[in-house]
Amino acid sequence: LAGARDLVDDLVGDRAAEWDRTGLIPDEVLRTLSARGLLCAGVPEASGGLGASSAANGEFTAFVGSRCSSLRSVMTSQGMAAWTIQRLGSAQQHAEYLPKLAGGQLAAVAFSEPEAGSDLSAMTTTIERDDDTVIVRGQKVWTTAAHYADLIVVVGRYGSGAAAVVVPASAPGVTVTQVARPSGCRAAGHANVTLDEVRLPATAVLGGGQPLMLLVTTALAYGRISVAWGCVGILRACLDAARGHARTRTQFGKRLADHQLVARHLATLLTSEQIATRVCEHASRCWDDGSPEMVVATVLAKQVSAVQAAQGAATAVQVLGSAAAHEGHVVERAYRDAKLMELIEGSTEICQLILADHAVSMPA
Ligand code: FAD
Known part of the structure; x- marks a missing residue:
């Protein structure tokens, strides 16, 4: 790199x-x-x-x-x-x-549908085999980067199981409609994708026949660790902006950083950044070592980092005051972007449910 x-x-x-x-x-x-x-x-x-x-x-x-x-x-x-x-x-x-x-x-990856958000088992998109071709039918929503993508990896039902299929965005029957003015990550090209009788060679099907939730968990693992590291970046940007401001702005005759209540915000932000960094480093070590802990470590990293980023961005806004109240300011963007990280790739609640299952099943 x-x-x-x-x-x-x-x-x-x-x-x-x-x-x-x-x-x-x-x-x-x-x-x-x-x-x-x-x-x-x-x-x-x-x-x-x-x-x-x-x-x-x-x-x-x-x-x-x-x-x-x-x-x-x-x-x-x-x-x-x-x-x-x-x-x-x-x-x-x-x-x-x-x-x-x-x-x-x-490329982009499409799981979510109008009626299948947190509950991806409700997915209705189908990938149907027809000799040496497949026909894809369905409606995907909120597919990040689909507005830019040449290829969209679409997850759907395939026979009695599930598969992913690589769909060229230019294939007949594919309609990509950008989500208008999302509240955060506004330039990420989120789009809804309609798949109307999209016929592709069967060689476009990845895997095939796996249980749907196993396939989803496999694909989402990468999304989760990537979002988790992205949240570390949000926290670093917020920490930089907050400490820079607190060092240079004077109120009541001294630097903001010298007011103890503001200093506490800086300590909280540094703590958030360090917590998020450490859980991400642990998850990445698990990936690099091929550890069986990888899946849980990744969910933990995503859950912890997203919550820390959302809280940390709010703290940074507090330190900057009106300086962060301008649309587009790095901290104002972080505040909007970080909140969405608590919703995606398994919301905070869904990650907590996975972690709770793990806790319950751990040997005494
Ligand atoms: P819902 O599932 O309706 O949930 C609403 C609330 O209820 C949430 O707080 C949730 O945690 C809670 N909830 C739901 N079920 C439970 C439960 N059992 N227990 C406790 N709480 C529960 N999808 C893709 O396929 N590809 C993408 O690239 C993609 N990118 C996205 C980018 C952004 C910015 C956003 C906002 C969404 C994106 N999505 C994408 C969709 C995203 O994965 C879903 O928004 C997410 O899974 C949550 O689904 P939902 O919005 O339908 O909320």
């Missing part, structure tokens, strides 16, 4: 607020990062990727998240698409798709 941070700084510069306002990241920015393999840096070198460890990719994800949560969201989707292909696809499908995702194309 050498030089990656400089490239992101060059590409993002001070434009994140403008992208937030217009709801769009320029295509050239996304294509440049994709072509360098940086949107899914964990793709193995043998498949044309950078082969980054989870720890290195995580720190890079946090860096991008500290600059622009919309861009980080696009990165999460691209990485989740690549991970799903890696985990479910055949060697032939790895060779077909992974070099594209590490070489300039853009």
Whole structure:
């Protein structure tokens, strides 16, 4: 990942607020990062990727998240698409798709439907086999990055189980409609995707026949660890802004940082950033070691980091006062973006249910 941070700084510069306002990241920015393999840096070198460890990719994800949560969201989707292909696809499908995702194309992953949010077992999208083709029918909502994507990995019912299918956004029957003015991550290209009798070669089907929730858990694992690291980035941006402001702004004859109640906010923010960093480092170690703890460590990292980021961003707003009350300010964006992190990839409540199940089933 050498030089990656400089490239992101060059590409993002001070434009994140403008992208937030217009709801769009320029295509050239996304294509440049994709072509360098940086949107899914964990793709193995043998498949044309950078082969980054989870720890290195995580720190890079946090860096991008500290600059622009919309861009980080696009990165999460691209990485989740690549991970799903890696985990479910055949060697032939790895060779077909992974070099594209590490070489300039853009991808999204679609699980959610109007009646299947937290409860993905209610999914009704179908992938039906017809000789050497499949027909995909369904309605997906809130698919991050779908507005930009060349390929959409769609999860649906397949026979008595489930499968994912790689759908070109340009295929006949695919309609992608951008979600208007979302409250946060506004430039992440969230879109609703209608799949109306979309006919594709059967070779586009990844896996096939797995239990739906097993497939969903596999794909979501990457999304969760990526969002968790993104929340570390949000916290770092908030901490930087809050301490910078508290060091330089004077009220009642002394720096804000020298008022104990403000100093406590800074201590709380630093604590949040450290807690989130440590749980993410632990989860990434589990990924890099292939530890059986990986799934639970990832849910824990996502739950803890999202809650810390939402609280930390609110704390940073408090420290900045009216300085953060301008639309597009880094802390104002963080406040809106962080809240959404508590809803996605398994909301805080759904993560808590998974962690509670784990706690109950642990040996005495
Ligand atoms: P609901 O499921 O209706 O839940 C509403 C509230 O009830 C939540 O607080 C939830 O925690 C709580 N709740 C629900 N069930 C329970 C329960 N059993 N116990 C306790 N509490 C419960 N989807 C994709 O497929 N791909 C994407 O890329 C994607 N990106 C997204 C990006 C953003 C910014 C947003 C907002 C959504 C995105 N989604 C995406 C959809 C997202 O995954 C869902 O919004 C999420 O799963 C929650 O579903 P829901 O919004 O329908 O809320």
